[in-house]
Structure formats: C-alpha cells, structure tokens
Amino acid sequence: MIRPIRLMAAVLALGLVAAACGGDDAGVNVTDGWARTSAGMQNAGAAYMQIEGGDTADRLVAASVPSDVAGMAQIHESSMNDEGVMSMSEVEGGVEIPAGATVAFEPGGFHVMMMNLAAPLEAGQEFTVTLTFENAGEVEVPVEVREG
Amino acid sequence: MRPVRALLAAFTLLSVAACGGEAEREVGLAGIVRTPAPVVADVTLPEVTNGMHDEFAFRAEPGGLLVTYFGYTTCPDVCPTTMADLRNAVRQLDEDDADAIDVAFATVDPDRDTDAATTAYIHAFFPDGHALRTEDPNELARAADAFGAVYSVEENDEGYIEVEHSAFLYAIDDEGKILLSWPFGIEPDLIANDLRILMEEEST
Numbered sequence: 001m002i003r004p005i006r007l008m009a010a011v012l013a014l015g016l017v018a019a020a021c022g023g024d025d026a027g028v029n030v031t032d033g034w035a036r037t038s039a040g041m042q043n044a045g046a047a048y049m050q051i052e053g054g055d056t057a058d059r060l061v062a063a064s065v066p067s068d069v070a071g072m073a074q075i076h077e078s079s080m081n082d083e084g085v086m087s088m089s090e091v092e093g094g095v096e097i098p099a100g101a102t103v104a105f106e107p108g109g110f111h112v113m114m115m116n117l118a119a120p121l122e123a124g125q126e127f128t129v130t131l132t133f134e135n136a137g138e139v140e141v142p143v144e145v146r147e148g
Numbered sequence: 149m150r151p152v153r154a155l156l157a158a159f160t161l162l163s164v165a166a167c168g169g170e171a172e173r174e175v176g177l178a179g180i181v182r183t184p185a186p187v188v189a190d191v192t193l194p195e196v197t198n199g200m201h202d203e204f205a206f207r208a209e210p211g212g213l214l215v216t217y218f219g220y221t222t223c224p225d226v227c228p229t230t231m232a233d234l235r236n237a238v239r240q241l242d243e244d245d246a247d248a249i250d251v252a253f254a255t256v257d258p259d260r261d262t263d264a265a266t267t268a269y270i271h272a273f274f275p276d277g278h279a280l281r282t283e284d285p286n287e288l289a290r291a292a293d294a295f296g297a298v299y300s301v302e303e304n305d306e307g308y309i310e311v312e313h314s315a316f317l318y319a320i321d322d323e324g325k326i327l328l329s330w331p332f333g334i335e336p337d338l339i340a341n342d343l344r345i346l347m348e349e350e351s352t
Contacts, residue, residue: 036228040268044224078225084331085298086226086315107229108333114224148232 027054027136028097033129033143035114036107038121045070045121046111047129047143050104053097054136060103061094062132063112069127071116078108088113097133121145177345178338179319179328182296189324191294193254193280193287196263197270204252204280206294207324211350212248213343214320218297220257220311221269226332227315231273234317237339238274245347254280256288256299256313295326319346 029052038045051060065073075095078088086108095110097103105111112129125145132138188206195204208214215234219227231253238246253270255261258281261269270277282288292299292314299313315332319342327346330339 039272041265046224087312
C-alpha cells in the first residue's frame, strides 16, 4: 500500500516534470495567429496572435520563425504618443502574460516583427511562429497570411 | 481599453471641440477637423511612380479627394495596417466615389526606400496610387511640415534603423485644403463613412 505522503510526492514530481517539459499543461494558450500579406518589396512583416495566460503568470521572452520565412524575428511594440506619432521598438525583458488574462498581439501594439523576409508573404500561406515563454517553454503557433 | 483606443477617444473629443459652432455640420465625422484647415496646395514632392520624375502637388483632382500618408516601406506594422484600412474603406464606397479618391504615399526613409520600392508599396494597396520620394531632406521636411507631420530615422545602439513618424492619413480637397486627418487605428467603416460625407460636400 502506498502511503499518502509518497503518493503526494509522486503527484508533485509528475506535475513538476509536466510543467518543465511544457507538455499538455503548458499554461498559456495561443490562438488566432495571422500575418498581413507583404506589400511590394516590403522586407519586414508582423505576426499577430492572442496569448491567454494560464493559472500562473508567465513571460514571453523570445520569438522565432523558420529561415525560409524571415532572417530574424523579435518581439516589438508599436506605440503612439499624444501627437499621433508612432514609434516601434523591441520589447526589453519580454512581455508579461498575467494569469487568466489575454494579451493581444495586434496591429499598432505588440507584434512579432519579422525582419529580412525570405520571400513575399502571400495570402493563404501558412507558417509557424515559435514563442518561448519563461515557464511554458516553446509554443508553436500556426500563422495564416491574409490580406487583412 | 488599449492605449491607442483611449487616444482615439481623446482625438475624437478634440475634433468635436475643434468644430465649435459648426458642430452640427460635422456630426458623424470620425476623423480630426483642424481649424483653420491647413492648406498644402503650394507644397510639392517629386513623384517617382513607375520611373516618373514630376513634381506632385498636394491637391485633389476637381471634385475629388487626395488621401496622403507619410510612411516607409520597411514598416511592418503601422503603415501596412493603415494602408490596408484605407483600402478596405475605399472598397466600401460606390464606384464613382472610389474613382474620385486618389492616394499618395510619401516615404520618410528615402535612403532605404528606392523609387521602385516606394512605387511597389503603394501599388500593392492602390494600383493607381502615387509614390512620392525626395532625396533632399529639406524638401521632405518642408512638405511634412505643411501637414504638421513629423518623422525621424535613426540607427539604434544595435545598428537597426528605427523610424518614428506621424501616422495620420490626410484627406485633401481640390484646393489643397486638409479637410480631415485620421489617426492610426480608426476602423475602415468609419473612414468610409467620413469619405462619403466629404465626397458629398465636395460635389455640392
């Protein structure tokens, strides 16, 4: 017979392993991945998505895309000042994903900036953005290209 | 509420306030009405569309509207969103109104945006659009200043070029008057509604 304390330890250990591996219980849930078609020779693009926090807070620390999509990806944020001037810069230290809240990556705000596009982004094309979270680890996000 | 939305609300309030006694006529406009309306009729920039080298004057064809934007083609987020929103707005108009609307895109980053890249960019959204580009920084500054637009192109510590720019669409009439400015983030439906109202006024 298994003593309750052993059982608890086993459950705890399993839970820890599952969390560390970023398995089914990744905590965050990412949906609605999309990117706009690139215009003309535009060599930079942006990918958008909705990131739902899990039971505990997490932090998005990195993003990457396959090399046949773009040379480099970074987490950027566009922001507008009270004069209507837009600026954009890399997010230092990542983006906090609070427990139970949804953080929108959308036009004019947070986005995955893709630099040196390998080829134009065409409507209907699909690719994968890999997001790296502090706790959840790597999460692969399917992204659909549309005219938007 | 996202910051952009909050700002939009503030802009809307400003535009309402700016209308003053004419508030009744302006009811329904989502864009910003500036009083007095800036006039950009005497401002020109070189048009480089498809290898052209003509001076482009900021005024619409008679009875039409010219919508102008200052941006850059390597802009991944704000510029393509704005141009796509404008395209989606124009698509909602009836054919006569849509045909009477001309669009010009002026690059604030002429070092990276070639004539061909600027042309390809605007044509991806508007096949008859005008690509404007000058390598003379003073000429670009004078043109932007007439609109009240500002911009900066600077290399950051990591060697990447960071661009800041006024992200407004400007609607100009056939006298070169800026009738309306739309800040980033206004829904295409609202831009379409504004365009209809402006076209109605232009034709009377």
